[in-house]
Amino acid sequence: MNIIEFDIRGQICPSTLLTALKAINDHSRQITDGTVKLAFKTDNRDSMGTIPESAANMGYKTTVTKKEGYYLVEIGSEE
Amino acid sequence: MNSERDKKPSINSRAGKPSSELSPDYLSLKDTIEQLARENIELSSKYSAAIQYLRNKIDQLLTVMGTTPLKPEELDNTTLIETDPIGIISNSFVQILKHLHKTNEKLKNANQEITAIFDSAGAGILVINKEMKILAFNTKLGEYFFKDKTIFLGQPCYETICNFQNPLAECPFRKVFQSGKTLRLTGWVINNRYYDIVCAPINHNNGEVPSLILLYLDITEHIRMEQALRQSEEKYRDLFENANDMIQSIAPDGSIQYVNRAWREVLEYAQEDIPNISVFDVIHPDCSECGQAFKSVVFGEKSGRVETIFITKSGRTINVEGNIGTVFSEGKLVGTRGIFRDITERKKAEELLSSEKERLAVTLRSIGDGVIATDTDGNVVLMNKISEALTGWSQEQANGRPITEVLHLIEETSRTIKENPVSTLLKSRQTITLSAHNTLLAARDETERLISYSVSPIIDRQSNIIGTVLVFQDVTEKRNTEEKLLKAEKIESVGVLAGGLAHDFNNLLSAIMGNVELATMELDPNDKAHESLSRAEKAIAMATELAYQLLTFSKGGAPIKKAASIIELTRDSADFALRGSNIRCSFDLPDDLWKVEIDPGQISQVINNIVLNAVHAMPEGGQIHISAGNIVIGYDHPELKQGRYVKVTIKDTGSGIPKEYLQRIFEPYFTTKHTGSGLGLASTYSIMKRHDGLIEVASDFGKGTTFSVYLPACLGKIELNPLDVEKPSPEKGRGKILLMDDDEMIRLTAGEMLKQIGYKGVGAAEGNEAIEKYKTAKNSDEPFDAVILDLTIPGGMGGKETIRNLLEFDAGVKAIVSSGYSDDAIMANYRQYGFSGVLTKPYRVKDLSSVLRKVIFHK
Ligand SMILES: Nc1ncnc2c1ncn2[C@@H]1O[C@H](COP(=O)(O)OP(=O)(O)OP(=O)(O)O)[C@@H](O)[C@H]1O
Ligand SMILES: [Mg+2]
Numbered sequence: 047m048n049i050i051e052f053d054i055r056g057q058i059c060p061s062t063l064l065t066a067l068k069a070i071n072d073h074s075r076q077i078t079d080g081t082v083k084l085a086f087k088t089d090n091r092d093s094m095g096t097i098p099e100s101a102a103n104m105g106y107k108t109t110v111t112k113k114e115g116y117y118l119v120e121i122g123s124e125e
Numbered sequence: 126m127n128s129e130r131d132k133k134p135s136i137n138s139r140a141g142k143p144s145s146e147l148s149p150d151y152l153s154l155k156d157t158i159e160q161l162a163r164e165n166i167e168l169s170s171k172y173s174a175a176i177q178y179l180r181n182k183i184d185q186l187l188t189v190m191g192t193t194p195l196k197p198e199e200l201d202n203t204t205l206i207e208t209d210p211i212g213i214i215s216n217s218f219v220q221i222l223k224h225l226h227k228t229n230e231k232l233k234n235a236n237q238e239i240t241a242i243f244d245s246a247g248a249g250i251l252v253i254n255k256e257m258k259i260l261a262f263n264t265k266l267g268e269y270f271f272k273d274k275t276i277f278l279g280q281p282c283y284e285t286i287c288n289f290q291n292p293l294a295e296c297p298f299r300k301v302f303q304s305g306k307t308l309r310l311t312g313w314v315i316n317n318r319y320y321d322i323v324c325a326p327i328n329h330n331n332g333e334v335p336s337l338i339l340l341y342l343d344i345t346e347h348i349r350m351e352q353a354l355r356q357s358e359e360k361y362r363d364l365f366e367n368a369n370d371m372i373q374s375i376a377p378d379g380s381i382q383y384v385n386r387a388w389r390e391v392l393e394y395a396q397e398d399i400p401n402i403s404v405f406d407v408i409h410p411d412c413s414e415c416g417q418a419f420k421s422v423v424f425g426e427k428s429g430r431v432e433t434i435f436i437t438k439s440g441r442t443i444n445v446e447g448n449i450g451t452v453f454s455e456g457k458l459v460g461t462r463g464i465f466r467d468i469t470e471r472k473k474a475e476e477l478l479s480s481e482k483e484r485l486a487v488t489l490r491s492i493g494d495g496v497i498a499t500d501t502d503g504n505v506v507l508m509n510k511i512s513e514a515l516t517g518w519s520q521e522q523a524n525g526r527p528i529t530e531v532l533h534l535i536e537e538t539s540r541t542i543k544e545n546p547v548s549t550l551l552k553s554r555q556t557i558t559l560s561a562h563n564t565l566l567a568a569r570d571e572t573e574r575l576i577s578y579s580v581s582p583i584i585d586r587q588s589n590i591i592g593t594v595l596v597f598q599d600v601t602e603k604r605n606t607e608e609k610l611l612k613a614e615k616i617e618s619v620g621v622l623a624g625g626l627a628h629d630f631n632n633l634l635s636a637i638m639g640n641v642e643l644a645t646m647e648l649d650p651n652d653k654a655h656e657s658l659s660r661a662e663k664a665i666a667m668a669t670e671l672a673y674q675l676l677t678f679s680k681g682g683a684p685i686k687k688a689a690s691i692i693e694l695t696r697d698s699a700d701f702a703l704r705g706s707n708i709r710c711s712f713d714l715p716d717d718l719w720k721v722e723i724d725p726g727q728i729s730q731v732i733n734n735i736v737l738n739a740v741h742a743m744p745e746g747g748q749i750h751i752s753a754g755n756i757v758i759g760y761d762h763p764e765l766k767q768g769r770y771v772k773v774t775i776k777d778t779g780s781g782i783p784k785e786y787l788q789r790i791f792e793p794y795f796t797t798k799h800t801g802s803g804l805g806l807a808s809t810y811s812i813m814k815r816h817d818g819l820i821e822v823a824s825d826f827g828k829g830t831t832f833s834v835y836l837p838a839c840l841g842k843i844e845l846n847p848l849d850v851e852k853p854s855p856e857k858g859r860g861k862i863l864l865m866d867d868d869e870m871i872r873l874t875a876g877e878m879l880k881q882i883g884y885k886g887v888g889a890a891e892g893n894e895a896i897e898k899y900k901t902a903k904n905s906d907e908p909f910d911a912v913i914l915d916l917t918i919p920g921g922m923g924g925k926e927t928i929r930n931l932l933e934f935d936a937g938v939k940a941i942v943s944s945g946y947s948d949d950a951i952m953a954n955y956r957q958y959g960f961s962g963v964l965t966k967p968y969r970v971k972d973l974s975s976v977l978r979k980v981i982f983h984k
Contacts, residue, residue, distance in 0.1 A: 058199075060194070064214075071220070100221075105221075105224030
């Protein structure tokens, strides 16, 4: 399983969302397969509302972990 | 950023494309430039409008995505187009749509699944709306309620299920619409069936309840089963409570789990006592093994039938019998269960029966007759002691054996085997009584006894023969007695004959003896004739003895009894009989022997006869032992009256008497001797009989014989009879004597004898003459000093009548009665008849002298 990491700290919504969506779109096959997991580091709090919801609507599973100075948003397949 | 900027012209070029196409007519340049400037303004405004449109759409899309709109300062137009948010979002939309599609698929499947579940559910499911109209129902519900109807959705449930025209006001489900709370009903009855119903509201988010879902579970079978179970439980409870047996269930610690009514009633406890008592209150404290038994039941060591004793609340004891068993639940002992029955009454009855049996057994044992009971096959079931003794079989040995084996009966005369009366009865079914004296019972040891018997059937209440009972007596003794009686009669009749003969004979002997004595007295002492006369005297003595013996049988031969000791008498009589023999005789005559009431002359004759026979039985010599003892006879003796007796036993070691002769030796004239007269024992028997005594004989042929005589002891003071004092020689007297006798020879002889001893004798032939002479003399100077009167005067007045007349005339008359019948009642009781003395014929001079001296001079 590959974890592709995106550091989008400094970006704010909707840019963060668009970046995340683009990344999801680009890797959608691999995410669904379960071979790839995306990890976004963001310091934009608003994104916590948008990224996980969009990912959920697309049928992915999102976990958000609060880290030192940023949030780690991981997106993977729904098991 | 650079790359994004680089892409801008491409957008412009694309935007310029239509404008180049918008100038088909070539215009003036100015116009063209103006045109172009206008167009440029127009285009740039259109461009910015397009950009604006794009931004709006992007914002719109971002809003759909749930994020904030783009801020213009964030992205310039070029970067905006380069970034291609619309592309990104539409790509995301593709994914969202895909995902939704997938989700829809899943939902569709889930819906189908739910429908399947809905229909295949084991419960009926109904969905209704506020108007109580059916929105949905599953197959099961259709089966429950709509079996024979076609139901359309939208029909009201009260019509289709409850069969009402209008909804019921009190319908509980309707209320759920208001309450919004799930309602559960159990045992709801619809069309005679029972249902558990759960009514759940389908809540909408706004709190409204547009519909209800009802779950029906048909519990009819369950309820019916419950009812059946309850009924059977009631039945069981009924049986349990009303059982007459005591039922108990006891916990392993002895506490009582439950007991039934009978248990409480018998043991006198109330229902409320039960929790406070334990089985140890009920087990009898004396019954130590009962507690132990309960423990062994608890430990599973014992079960099944038990018999024990319970104690009631008030302390009564009760015998119980029953069954106990252990009760296990999941492998653990939970208690014991027992069913008991009060058998106190039965126990009592059993005890009564056994005591009754005991009483019967004792009765049977004490019966003097033999009793044997048999079953219907004639097998012995019971024997009493007497029958054991008579047959020689014990009850144990005889039990179950055929009676024919135990009771051997023989016909006495023919000596053939008799048919057993039990067999006869079982054939004839009638009581048989037989007392004929011809049945012999042969005992096991072959001794034979004469028996009489009777056999009766034992009959039960239904008149069935259930056995027989044979009662028999040993009649050997009885017949012996009867035979003895017969013999006594025979002796008696011989006695009459002998008596008549002896009377005359005696008179003759008296005359002979008197004359021989007189002749002796008159002769010169040296005369040769003395020898002949003395031989004659001896012969006369023997003849007298014979006559006397004969007389003993004759009528009226009562003994002249007096109280006497038999010690001397026995010794003297025996010695006398033993004279000249070489027989040794030993005596055992204790000093304390009672005096007996006897005629000494007769009893000495008895002893003499017996000893003489013993001597005769021992020609080669032998031993005689004579013993005597005091003996008291009770009421039970067959031949002796109750009272005190002296028993004299004379035992010899002689030839013995053959069995077949034993019964005959007392008969007169029975003898085995050449010179014997056969009167010895006959007269002995007769004497004993007249003494109210008894003679017995026992003999072992070849070994010896034992005779026993029983003499009645006298009880009162012993009065000395003056006659006892015998004077050895005649002494001279003086006086005038009247002698009455029909026999002239006697008168003459007696007259001579009187003269010899100093008296003057005057004869008289019969009573009248005697009276006449007495009266005449009385009135003269020479009255009679005494009269001797013969008792029997054939054809004239005898002594008895004469004395009566004389007494009338002279109360002081001194009279002596004389007779050959020494056992005549008058001779025995002469004083009663007015006589003063007695003289047995034949008499000697000294006898005459002695009686006269006593009568006249009281010496
Ligand atoms: N002690 C005895 N031992 C054996 N036999 C006896 C004995 N006593 C009597 N007998 C038998 O009884 C018979 C009868 O006896 P009983 O005295 O009556 O007559 P007897 O002795 O024969 O004659 P008698 O008249 O002279 O006495 C005898 O002949 C004898 O056979
Ligand atoms: Mg004899």
